[in-house]
Amino acid sequence: MLNSQPDMEESEATLPGQLIHTVIEPPRGWAPLELGEVWKFRELLLFLTWRDIMIRYKQTALGAAWAILQPVLTMLVFSIIFGGLAKLPSNGVPYPIFTFAALLPWQLFAFALTNSSNSLVDDQKLISKVYFPRLVIPLSSVIAGLVDFAIAFLVLVALMAWYGIHLTPAILLLPVFLLLALTSAMAVGLWFSALNVQYRDIRYVVPFLTQFWMYATPIAYSSELIPQKWLWLYSLNPMTGVVEGFRWAILGKSNLDLFSLGISSVVVVALFIGGLYYFKRMEAGFADVI
C-alpha cells in the first residue's frame, strides 16, 4: 500500500525540513540583537504604525489641523517673545522662519520620544498575549510621527515662499538630518520605554525632560550664542546637531559646524546602540513585569 504512494511518503519525509525550527531557552544576559527577527515582522510594524496614525486624531474636532497648529502656535509665541521682545539674533533670516525650521525636527523628536517612551506600557495587553519582537512597538510609534512632520513641512514650504527664501543644494542633505532626528528619538525612546515597563516614573519624567531639553537645544536661539569653549559640552545634546543641520539644509545661511555635528552624531549612535542592547536585555522579562 505504502509503496504505491511514493509521492506521499516522500513529501512526508521532507516535511520536517520545510518547517521552521524554533528553540526556546532561558534568557542569557546580553543577548544578540536579532534584528532579522524585526525584519520578519515588518508587516506588523507597518500595521502598528498605521494604527498609531489612524487613531492619532480620532474624535478630535480639528483633526490633523493639530499637526499644523502645534508648531505654528509655538512659532508665534517664540517670534513674539524671543524674536520681538528679546530681539535674539537669527542668522540674518526672518525670526519666524528661523525658529520654525528648528521646531520642525524638534516637534518630531519630542513627539516620537514621548510616544515611544509610553508605547510598551500602552500596548501591555499585546505584550502579555502575543509574541513578536518588542522592538516593533517603540519603532512604530517613532515612525508614526513622520505624518505630523510631513504636514508641518508643508507649512514651512509656504512660509519660505512667503518670505521669498530660495532653496540651496544643502536641502539634499535634509533626509540625513531627518534620519538623525529619528534615530535620536528612537535611542532615547528605547531606554525610556524599557525603563517604563519597570518604573512607571518615566511617564512623569518625559514631559519635564522634553521641556528642559527644548531650551538646551538651539530652537529659540542660535547656537552661535554659545561660547566656543563650551560648544563641545553643548553638542553632547544630540538635538543640537540635528537642529542646526536642519537650519543649514533648509535656510542655507548659517554655517554648519562639523565639529558640533560630529559630537552630536557620535552621542546619538552610542545612545542608540546602547539602547538596542539594553532593550534586548530587558525584553525577555517584559511580559512578566509589565
Add this chain to the structure above:
Amino acid sequence: MSDIAVRVEHLSKLYRLGEQRARYSTFRETLAGAASAPLRWLKGERRAEPNTIWALDDVSFEVKHGEAVGIIGRNGAGKSTLLKVLSRITKPTRGRVDIYGRVGSLLEVGTGFHPELTGRENIYLNGAILGMSRREIQRKFDEIVDFAEIEKFLDTPVKFYSSGMYVRLAFAVAAHLEPEILVVDEVLAVGDAEFQKKCLGKMGDVAQEGRTVLFVSHNMAAVRNLCLNGLLLSDGAIQIRGKISEIISHYLNSSHGQDLNKFFLESEEIRLVSLKIFQENYNNQIFMTDHPLNIEYEYEIKKKVINGLRIGFDLITPESVIVFRTFDDDLINHSVRKQGLYKSICTIPPNFFLGSDYYILPRIGIHNNKWISDNDTRIKITFDHILGVNQNYADHRPGIIMPALKWNTH
C-alpha cells in the same frame, strides 16, 4: 524523531510573587536598595530572596505532528504559563523547547483590537498581530466577515459594537489563523451558546485537518471533543500524560471533596451509620452530569417506629433555592419500621444537573412529629459539565437544573 512538533525538556519557570503583588517598583526603591546593597554585603547578608514560586517545575513532554493535546489542571497549575512559554511571550527559567513549525497562539480573542478603529480595520490589525500576512488576511477577509456575521457594521468603529458582536469578530479573525501548531488558551468560553457551537466546530475542523493543537480549557466537553490525548498539570509538574479520557477522569478523581464521615446523627429512634453520595463505577469527588447520582443512607432503627419515619434530603443551589425535597416513603408506604439495619438509596437520573455546585441537606424526621436532622448540615456536591444535555455540543443552559427531557417531533 522527525515527526515531533514540540519537544519540551526540563522546562521550569520561576516567578517572583513579590513582582506580582507590587507590580512595579519605583526608582527610589531601587536606588535605595542599590545604595544599601554593599552594606548588606559587608554584613554578610545575602539579598533576601523574595517569595518565589515555580509555575513550571521540570516539565518534559513531546507532541507529534497532527496531535491534539488537551492540557488540564486546576487554576494555578501552570497551564497558562506553559502556553506563554510555548508562545514565546515569556522566557523559561530553565530547560529548553524545540518547536518545528509555525506557531499561532490564541491566548485571548481580540488582542490588539482598537475601539476607535472600524471592524474592517481591526480585522487587518488583529490579523497582523496574530501573525497573518496582509495577503493572507485579504484572502480570508470575506470568510472572516461571514463567520462573524457583522457585514452591516464592517465600517463602524468597534467601540459601538455590542459585546456579542465584538467577541464574534474577534474570534472570527482568530479562527482563521492557519499555523502548523496552534496554541489555544480557554478562548472558547465566549459569545452566546450558538456562537460557541460554531467556534467548537471550527476548532474541531482544525484538529481534524491534522494540525497540531495544544488546548487549555476548563470545559471538559470541549477538551474531550477536540483532543485524543492530554496531559494533567498539577503544581507546575506533569502528573500524567496519556489518553484524554484517562486524564479527565484522573483529574476529576484528584479533586478534593468534602468529608462525609463527619455527618453523624442519632436520636432515640434512629442512628445514622453512613451517608454516601456517589456515582456508580466512578470513584470521583467531582460528579459528571451524564451519570446518575446516588445518595445512600445506611442507618439503624433502634426501636420500632409505628408511623411517619422518613429519610430524605433537600437539593439546594448555592443561592439557597430549594430545587426539590424528596423522602424515601414518597412512593412506598413503610408505615411501621422495625428495628434493624437498613440502606436507603435515592438515584437521581443522569442529565439532570447543571455543571455547577449544589448542596444536599439531609432531612430525617417523623412526619407530623419532629425533625431529627438539623438545618445546618449541608453537603456540597460539584458537577462537571462533561457532555451537555445536547449530545452534539456542550452548551450552557440557564436555570438551576438541566434535565434531558423527551421530545417527540412529528
